Amino acid sequence: MDSSLAQQRQALRQHMRRLRRSLSDTQQFQASQQLAEHAILFSPIEQSHRIALFLSMDGEINTRPLIARLWHSGKRVYLPRIDPTCPTSLIFQQYTPQTNLIKHRLGMLEPEENSEEICTFTELDVVIVPLVAFDSTGQRLGMGGGFYDRLLADWQKTSVFPIGVAHDCQLQEALPIEFWDIPLPAVITPNRLWQWNNKEA
Numbered sequence: 001m002d003s004s005l006a007q008q009r010q011a012l013r014q015h016m017r018r019l020r021r022s023l024s025d026t027q028q029f030q031a032s033q034q035l036a037e038h039a040i041l042f043s044p045i046e047q048s049h050r051i052a053l054f055l056s057m058d059g060e061i062n063t064r065p066l067i068a069r070l071w072h073s074g075k076r077v078y079l080p081r082i083d084p085t086c087p088t089s090l091i092f093q094q095y096t097p098q099t100n101l102i103k104h105r106l107g108m109l110e111p112e113e114n115s116e117e118i119c120t121f122t123e124l125d126v127v128i129v130p131l132v133a134f135d136s137t138g139q140r141l142g143m144g145g146g147f148y149d150r151l152l153a154d155w156q157k158t159s160v161f162p163i164g165v166a167h168d169c170q171l172q173e174a175l176p177i178e179f180w181d182i183p184l185p186a187v188i189t190p191n192r193l194w195q196w197n198n199k200e201a
Contacts, residue, residue, distance in 0.1 A: 122160060153182060
């Protein structure tokens with residue numbers, strides 16, 4: 001990776017993380033409610049049965065109101081776990097109100113291991129993806145671990161539909177991208193649905 005590009009990406013990550021952490025509790029609450037209202041009506045989500053999400057941290061838009069609506073609608077909700085057999089990959093496990101959560105070494109909450117509730121990536125209908133920033137073409141900047149870029153590398157060859165969720169302030173005109181960055185076909189923010197024809201990207 002070009003060192004100047006790497007520095008740009010890291011500086012942008014730090015700036016955007018500070019920006020979203022600066023939102024007040026009231027702003028975060030309102031944003032999460034608006035996001036849930038819009039997302040539950042988006043047809044790929046409305047028509048899905050198995051949806052993977054994440055539990056928010058570090059100022060990310062709160063996904064719990066959306067999870068509650070998905071449960072109420074009878075959807076099966078899954079959360080990512082670090083694959084114990086491959087620590088650079090994610091697996092997905094069903095999440096219900098009764099699921100015990102544990103904190104992973106990277107800081108994220110994940111379900112306590114239960115091999116009977118695992119769902120493979122290709123068995124999912126929708127994967128809702130975290131991001132640090134996105135741009136007007138659907139490019140996504142993540143935290144830098146590459147988990148979702150690896151996961152979504154061949155999503156176009158599957159029936160899985162990835163969707164980013166973010167605060168409105170996480171939009172950038174253009175991102176400093178690398179060849180491994182995977183553009184998204186849709187991003188939902190509290191005030192807007194963004195869609196792109198990235199199926200063949």
